[in-house]
Amino acid sequence: MTGLKALIHNELIKSVKRSAIILFIIMISLTLILGALVSLVFSISDGIISDVNYMDNIDESIESTRELYLSATDPADKLSYAEQLSEYEAQKYLLEDEDYTIAAYKYAMYYDAVDMYSSLIFQGYYDDIISGSGHISDEILSEYSYIFDIDVTQAQVYADEYKSIKSFDDYIDYMNKQINSSNLTSDQKEIEKRALEYHVMIDPDGSDIYSSQSIEQYKTLAYSINDKHDYPESLSVLSYEKEEEYRNALAALETSFNKGAGVNSGRYYGELTSEVMLSVSMSFTMIILVVISGGMISSEITSGSIKSLVIAPVKRYKIALAKIITIAVYGLGLTLVAYLVTFIIVSLIYGGPSAIMPYVTSFSLVIPGPLYLLIKFLIYYFEAMVYAMFAFMLSVLTKNTAISVAIPLLIDMVISGIGQLVALLSGNNIVSMVINCLPTSHFDICSRLFGFSASGINITLNGETLSGVASSPSPVISFIYLFVLGLGMTLAAIDTFRHRDIVK
Amino acid sequence: MxxxxxxxxxxxxxxxxxxxxxxxxxxxxxxxxxxxxxxxxxxxxxxxxxxxxxxxxxxxxxxxxxxxxxxxxxxxxxxxxxxxxxxxxxxxxxxxxxxxxxxxxxxxxxxxxxxxxxxxxxxxxxxxxxxxxxxxxxxxxxxxxxxxxxxxxxxxxxxxxxxxxxxxxxxxxxxxxxxxxxxxxxxxxxxxxxxxxxxxxxxxxxxxxxxxxxxxxxxxxxLGGEDNYLLSTADVNRAVEILNSAGKGNIIKQTAEGKLTLVASDEEISGIIKLLSTSDVLITGVNKITASLEEAYIEILNGGAKK
Incomplete structure (x- = not known):
């Protein structure tokens, strides 16, 4: 590859243009401003929107669910409404209390109550099945209704105890004491201790009230296997198939804990902020790349400077290849800068670099967090490169810089416009609209590939799921399609440049 | 080469x-x-x-x-x-x-x-x-x-x-x-x-x-032709007469009032000047006109000469 290195060296010197530098500075500052703004909005919405709006919603939900529960005749329906109802009420307790520590305890106690309540209903359900009526008797229900009364004084005591914990060691000691003084079997104590270890691992500073949900999930599965009871579903004896299924689920959960991926963590807003910041900076990266690559061949042909390149003893394809490699290097550099800025800002605002790690609600994350970040990085980078290669191809074909830059940007605007339209039609609120307006958010390849939201488009806020553009039926096909598209345009550009007359 | x-x-x-x-x-x-x-x-x-x-x-x-x-x-x-x-x-x-x-x-x-x-x-x-x-x-x-x-x-x-x-x-x-x-x-x-x-x-x-x-x-x-010499003399007719009698009439290209254009090489022209001056033809001036490259060029462009 003689000459290629020298050509790339020259391209790097040539393409440092004032316009590109200005765009780059705008990109960084806009990213910073937006990141700060978004995190501000989230910190306000966390306190206000969720408390005010969500509380309105939850009262309505409780009311309607209670009615459904009372009117339901089918035992299975009645049970599911009861579960839903207790879930809502627990959330209400959580949101009403300003002290998260107390709220967390109330919630945990409530959860226990819900569990007991559910099992009792189940019990009643089976009793009635046995007695032949098929209905849950009101007596049974009223008998256990005391469980709803939460002992606030006791919660306060627990909260005070919890507050006296000053370090990790204190916390572990406290929890171990609780476990040891309980009347669990040694196997069950083992499960509790392991759950505690995982809890410390995924939520080391105890600031994350949601992490207990994952731990609960873990414990439920472990207890089911240990006690040979199907706790998550029927409470009956665990079947062989179910046991197999739960063992796999437990292993997946353990893997995700061990691989350091955030699970149900408070990193939610951190990731969302980083998504918005990345969307903006990657949009700018794309624009900068399109501006650079759109003018790379055509501006040199227009000015005539291409002549000194062609006269040099290098093959034509190397000239085009050097330009493409230069674009790729710039793209990589800009993407790295975008990630670095986002990473630093999100770390500063949300405390610690783990804030940028993905937020996952199910067992589906079986790849380590850093690998997930790398994949996301590559997808963003790849997407920007597809646009850049399109501009480059147009630059060779049309020899016109304005057209080569305008068409890719126009197409991008149309695509994100469609995204906005879809969001509008599907009745989503302003947040999804704003997110969909961001030019690079529409691909969302990650969620298509891995089945969970990576781009923050499909997010749940205020109890409402905001969905982005309708996803492609086959993520793999669309990924291959984009790859082939990018490669095809690159090859077409090189081939056209090889055979074309440079001047008239 | x-x-x-x-x-x-x-x-x-x-x-x-x-x-x-x-x-x-x-x-x-x-x-x-x-x-x-x-x-x-x-x-x-x-x-x-x-x-x-x-x-x-x-x-x-x-x-x-x-x-x-x-x-x-x-x-x-x-x-x-x-x-x-x-x-x-x-x-x-x-x-x-x-x-x-x-x-x-x-x-x-x-x-x-x-x-x-x-x-x-x-x-x-x-x-x-x-x-x-x-x-x-x-x-x-x-x-x-x-x-x-x-x-x-x-x-x-x-x-x-x-x-x-x-x-x-x-x-x-x-x-x-x-x-x-x-x-x-x-x-x-x-x-x-x-x-x-x-x-x-x-x-x-x-x-x-x-x-x-x-x-x-x-x-x-x-290709543009030989060099020309422009002789200025008051007595053109006598000069032509002398040249013709010396058997050099073929070099006369053109005659005009007081001017005579000759086609000759450098060696030839000195002999001619000597001949005319010994015959008492007063020569007031000699100008060498270089063969026109332009002529050759135009002629070639018009498809006249070939390489």
């Missing part, structure tokens, strides 16, 4: 029109080869094909023994050239431009870059951005760039464009020196006959995409 550039049966059509029609010529080391023709004759198109800017429809170009199409990189290794205007990257300095060009060639040292910049007298301006340059300065920098890798084939398309009289003279002397002292083969195109006459050893006249003639300057002059 070594054959550096060989062009064989070259043809090229642009938008359905045959621009270059079966052009063949060779350029040897140590000569300045002129490419002469009116505007639109196909000079630039041929040069662009040699420099790889246009692809030939058919025919072969061989440079330093390497086929242009099959071994482009090798064939272009020792070629320097400027097509039309020397276009450089306006936002970069002249020196940076040359450095970038030099990077694409092997073995160009920073000293060599200084040397060529000094050669074209641009040392003071080398660090300025090209957009501040005048056309003449760009032309000089372009020549410096074309020379930086010590090419043995230098191709310059209308190199005197934008140069002042002094610049043209300097360029002419530089090209002659490069060819005659350093053995560089130089292909220069121009539509100005006078310029070509001053600069070139051989001239190729191209017309409507075809080679009309390839001659040395001397051959061309000869």
């Amino acid at each position: 070594e054959k550096v550039l060989e062009v064989k049966n070259l043809s090229k059509s642009l938008s359905g029109r045959l621009i270059i029609n079966d052009v063949s010529f060779d350029v040897f080391s140590g000569e300045v080869f002129g490419f002469l023709g009116p505007n639109g004759a196909g000079k630039s198109t041929t040069i662009k094909m040699i420099l790889g800017l246009l692809t030939e429809d058919c025919g072969t170009i061989t440079i330093n023994g390497f086929d242009h199409r099959k071994e482009y990189e090798k064939s272009m290794k020792k070629v320097g050239g400027i097509v039309e205007n020397p276009e450089m990257y306006e936002n970069l300095s002249g020196r940076t431009n040359i450095e970038m060009y030099a990077r694409l060639h092997e073995g160009v040292t920073p000293e060599r870059i200084n040397e060529v910049i000094e050669l074209v007298g641009m040392t003071l301006w080398a660090k300025e951005k090209v957009k501040k340059y005048s056309l003449g300065m760009k032309q000089r920098m372009g020549i410096a760039q074309a020379l930086v890798h010590r090419p043995n084939l230098l191709i310059l398309d209308e190199p005197t464009n934008g140069l002042d009289a002094q610049g043209i003279m300097e360029l002419r002397n530089m090209l002659k020196r490069l060819a005659h002292e350093e053995g560089v083969a130089i292909l220069v195109s121009s539509h100005q006959l006078f310029e070509m006459e001053q600069m070139c050893d051989r001239i190729c006249i191209i017309s409507r995409g075809k080679i009309a003639a390839i001659n040395t300057i001397e051959e061309l002059r000869a």
Whole structure:
């Protein structure tokens, strides 16, 4: 590859243009401003929107669910409404209390109550099945209704105890004491201790009230296997198939804990902020790349400077290849800068670099967090490169810089416009609209590939799921399609440049 | 003399029109080869094909023994050239431009870059951005760039464009020196006959995409006819009489009131002057009229003479 290195060296010197530098500075500052703004909005919405709006919603939900529960005749329906109802009420307790520590305890106690309540209903359900009526008797229900009364004084005591914990060691000691003084079997104590270890691992500073949900999930599965009871579903004896299924689920959960991926963590807003910041900076990266690559061949042909390149003893394809490699290097550099800025800002605002790690609600994350970040990085980078290669191809074909830059940007605007339209039609609120307006958010390849939201488009806020553009039926096909598209345009550009007359 | 550039049966059509029609010529080391023709004759198109800017429809170009199409990189290794205007990257300095060009060639040292910049007298301006340059300065920098890798084939398309009289003279002397002292083969195109006459050893006249003639300057002059002498005398009739009686009536080309035009060589004319003055014909003046290259050129363009 003689000459290629020298050509790339020259391209790097040539393409440092004032316009590109200005765009780059705008990109960084806009990213910073937006990141700060978004995190501000989230910190306000966390306190206000969720408390005010969500509380309105939850009262309505409780009311309607209670009615459904009372009117339901089918035992299975009645049970599911009861579960839903207790879930809502627990959330209400959580949101009403300003002290998260107390709220967390109330919630945990409530959860226990819900569990007991559910099992009792189940019990009643089976009793009635046995007695032949098929209905849950009101007596049974009223008998256990005391469980709803939460002992606030006791919660306060627990909260005070919890507050006296000053370090990790204190916390572990406290929890171990609780476990040891309980009347669990040694196997069950083992499960509790392991759950505690995982809890410390995924939520080391105890600031994350949601992490207990994952731990609960873990414990439920472990207890089911240990006690040979199907706790998550029927409470009956665990079947062989179910046991197999739960063992796999437990292993997946353990893997995700061990691989350091955030699970149900408070990193939610951190990731969302980083998504918005990345969307903006990657949009700018794309624009900068399109501006650079759109003018790379055509501006040199227009000015005539291409002549000194062609006269040099290098093959034509190397000239085009050097330009493409230069674009790729710039793209990589800009993407790295975008990630670095986002990473630093999100770390500063949300405390610690783990804030940028993905937020996952199910067992589906079986790849380590850093690998997930790398994949996301590559997808963003790849997407920007597809646009850049399109501009480059147009630059060779049309020899016109304005057209080569305008068409890719126009197409991008149309695509994100469609995204906005879809969001509008599907009745989503302003947040999804704003997110969909961001030019690079529409691909969302990650969620298509891995089945969970990576781009923050499909997010749940205020109890409402905001969905982005309708996803492609086959993520793999669309990924291959984009790859082939990018490669095809690159090859077409090189081939056209090889055979074309440079001047008239 | 070594054959550096060989062009064989070259043809090229642009938008359905045959621009270059079966052009063949060779350029040897140590000569300045002129490419002469009116505007639109196909000079630039041929040069662009040699420099790889246009692809030939058919025919072969061989440079330093390497086929242009099959071994482009090798064939272009020792070629320097400027097509039309020397276009450089306006936002970069002249020196940076040359450095970038030099990077694409092997073995160009920073000293060599200084040397060529000094050669074209641009040392003071080398660090300025090209957009501040005048056309003449760009032309000089372009020549410096074309020379930086010590090419043995230098191709310059209308190199005197934008140069002042002094610049043209300097360029002419530089090209002659490069060819005659350093053995560089130089292909220069121009539509100005006078310029070509001053600069070139051989001239190729191209017309409507075809080679009309390839001659040395001397051959061309000869084609234009012998030198003429204009004699001024008060007694034209007597002079004609004397010449006729001396059997030299055939050299009389034209007679006019007080003037006599003769076709004769330098040796002949001194004899004639002696003959007339001994016969008491008063000669008041003798003017030599050089055979017109222009005549030959026009005649060739009109399809008169052939190589």
